[in-house]
Amino acid sequence: STTSPFLDPGPLTTPGALALIHLSRDNVLPVYLNEDSGTVDGYSEGPVINTRFGSFPHSTLIGQPWGSQIRASIVDTGSRGRKRKLGNVIDADATGNDTEAVASSTSNAKDVKTAPSGFIHVLPPTPEVWTLSLPHRTQVVYTPDYSYILHRIRARPGAQIIEAGSGSGSFTHAAARAVYNGYPNDCEDKRGKVWSFEFNHDRFLKMREEVQDHHLNGIVQVTHRDVYNDGFLVGDESPEAECIFLDVPAPWKALPHLSRRKPTPALLASGGLEPLTDASSEWKSPLRADRTTHICTFSPCIEQVTKTVEIMRRLGWMDIEMVEVAHRKINVLREKVGLNMPLERGTNQSPRNVAEAITRLKEIDSRFKEFSKYKQDNDVNMEDIDAEGDEEGQNGLSIEDSDVVDNQVPTNNTPTLKPWAAGRLIHRTEAEIKTHTSYLVFAILPQEWSEEQEKAALDKWPCGK
Ligand code: SAM
Structure with a gap:
């Protein structure tokens, strides 16, 4: 393998x-x-x-x-x-x-x-860079969201995660790394695993091919399934999941399957849901019995959240909480020129008159020329930097750009004073800030203690009884 x-x-x-x-x-x-x-x-x-x-x-x-x-x-x-x-x-x-x-x-x-x-x-x-480069077949979950989600649902080496739907596989890759515990393929029962479900046939096939190409088989199992109607058992096997992530339009329709016992038709009807239509008479839970289950649902609209929370409450989920990850990119940069800049290196004094201001501007100009030559000589990719500036509607150098130069090993030709150190440090948020991706609803379903479990736990206890 x-x-x-x-x-x-x-x-x-x-x-x-x-x-x-x-x-x-x-x-x-x-x-x-x-x-x-x-x-x-x-x-x-x-x-x-x-x-x-x-x-x-x-x-x-x-x-x-x-x-x-x-x-x-x-x-x-x-x-x-x-x-x-x-x-x-x-x-x-x-x-x-x-x-x-x-x-x-x-x-x-x-x-x-x-x-x-x-x-x-x-x-x-890596999952992070893959998320930036993957072929989009659907909307995807981005790194700031999935990092937080995986942490909150307690994804860790050896865990079993249920995911629906697979979509473009962005979340799947991050989840696979989170549960990987190093066991080879032939230790199926000990491996952490992502049980991924997708009902669109083309996306299912593509996802299966990608899992194969990325050598993730055994760690990711993709099943072609409508989870609203058919739940999460694979054949007759229960994933025994402790962690669940639902990125489907109506998570509440999948929730009844994620119970410890089969919900009654009356209970489901009280939430406006149809009875479960499993063929087998003996209902099996896809959840691991002796662990608390942690769930996250991912929905762009507040109406979806309201419905999900209502059904969660009816089905016994607890600690229900909604979170939104508002991710902002802030570019920190130095102003290129300005009359409020210090007149001399190391002083904070501003120009006092026009003549001083002109001298100052000339000095800055010559330092930028020195800087450009330095970048050229040291093979710093100006085109790259310019393009990034343009894309963001900026004229200035962003902090990443100055990092590029800071990372260069100093040589005899390195300018003694970096030209951009002339300006005040300022920051700009992106022109188009994406503040909303989705609402995350978290909840837990506590472990149920039966008489047998109580007895088994006491038997294991060194000083039990
Ligand atoms: N989380 C994915 C990612 O990071 O790439 C994106 C998921 S995409 C937004 C939603 C996916 O759920 C779609 O591929 C859709 O086909 C699938 N889906 C919708 N309803 C479903 C259902 N009832 N059962 C299984 N999959 C479903």
Whole structure:
């Protein structure tokens, strides 16, 4: 059994590995590294990732420590007088759509560009970076939400999680890592596992294929199912779950199945729900009997929350609480110029007149020129920085940009004073703040104590009775 690259990618990139190519903060491209080179006119050429930062043959990405910065290569486009076609070129810019770019990676032959000035980073797959790069088949749960959810539902190594629906698998990958406890595939009964349910057939098939490709089988089990009607047993097997995450439009319709005992038709009718229609006469709970169950439901509208909470109360769920994760990105930066800037380094004095202000502006201008040259000489990707600034409607450098330079090893040529240290530190929130993703409803279903359980617990107790 191969360990999933999401759980242990190994030290180096290898042929066939899934790599997440980090082009810029908001642009990450999933790529299967492919060494198959084929020969063109006597030259050996492999697939190439073609970006606005230059061309990156896969061969330069293989055998590298994960996280490496890879510089663009000069790729021969036919210097011997005619244009050569190279197969398997990904043109991330041409499509304007990373997903398509990946899909076309083995079929779309284009001429490779020659513009080797930039670099990319080759990252191992992690749930967080996968969430940023995955092919969207549905709305997905993002990292700030799933980190909090997994913590609150007590997902931990060895836990059994029920998830519905699987959707694009964003939550599934994070959940798989949370429950992974290192047992190999043949220790089925001891493994932490995500029991994932999806009723859309295409998404189910895609999800199953992805689980296979990412070597997550055994840790993630995907079932094609309408959980409102058919519940959470797989064949006759109960997941024995302790943790539940429901990201479906009507979570309250799935809740009756997540009970310790079969809810009566009268109880369900009081909440406006139909009786359960299980074929088998002997009802089985999908929950682990000797543990408290922790649940989270994920709903964008408050009306869905109200209905979910009502049904939770009727079915005996407790400690019901609603939380919203309001995630804001705040860019911290220095103002480039301004009359209120200190006149001299190390002083807080502002210019006192126009002449002083002009001197000051000239000084700042020359320091920016010095800074630009420094960035160029040290191969800092200006294009990347500019693009990010533009995307966010900013003109200034964000804190991430100054990090880039701060991370460079100082050399004799490093400017003694960083030019941007001239400005006041300010922050701007994003122009378009996404404040609302969904409401999270948390609750617990306590363990039920039967007479037998009480007796068994006392028998185990060293000084029992
Ligand atoms: N949590 C997922 C992620 O992070 O990628 C996204 C889930 S998506 C918003 C909701 C999914 O629930 C859809 O794929 C939909 O087909 C599925 N779904 C809706 N009703 C369902 C039901 N009754 N049983 C199973 N799946 C259902």
